[in-house]
Amino acid sequence: MLKKLVEKPAFRRFVAGFIAAYFRLVNRTCRRIQEPADFFERIEPRGLIATTWHGEHFMFPFVASTKTWKLAAMISRSRDGDLNALVAEKLGAATIRASGGRDGAEIARRGGVRGFVEAVRMLREGYAITITADVPKVGKVAGEGIVQIARRSGAPILPIAAVTSRRMRMRSWDRAAFNLPFGRFVVVFGEPIDVPEDADEATIETIRRELGETLDRLFRRAYEIAGGKDA
DSSP, X not given: OHHHXXXXXXXXXXXXXXXXXXXXXXXXXXXXXXXXXXXXXXXXOSSEEEEEOTTSOTTGGGSSOTTTSOEEEEEOXXXXXXXXXXXXXXXXXXXXXXXXXXXXXXXHHTTHHHHHHHHHHHHHTTOEXXXXXXXXXXXXXXXXHHHHHHHHHOOOEEEEXXXXXXXXXXXXXTOOEEEOSSSEEEEEEOOOBOOOTTXXXXXXXXXXXXXXXXXXXXXXXXXXXXXXXXX
């Protein structure tokens, strides 16, 4: 009976609405700290790829306002992804249903090819697209897919760390940080990373490594500012 209830679209929309409302509460009750403070005065919020790590993405919809940024999120076609997509839409973002993988067969199964084409199209239309840098089940290791999307679209990759001082660390494969209200919400932006259209395999690998190292550095800085500890 419970399984049938969970699979009902109306129930899933209700749950998505509740989750979206909860994270709006977290955003509203946390004191925001941003580094650099003048980031939005320097960056044009169009045609860029905003990225973070899996498990650190719950507050990502609040990094920038959907009133000024035309946002779209790439979300997997899994059952969990279905709910995440509903939540993203409740928070004002469009969605692309796809995810990366470790090889061609896995990418095809997860809709990666279609997602790649859709992401390139939307970037050229001026969307800021959010994509996690690491692929499912391989946490905190940047994948090549996001670099290839940037190469094909000409859009820069913007690494971002968004954390809260009060959080509960979950026992999932990505050690997800579930954000809690009434604390500090810290957003640390990196510098945009450009990928040349004619980038060869060696260049792509160098940029992939640079992206991973940059995200690790941003998260160290964000958690240093936020303080607190995992619950």
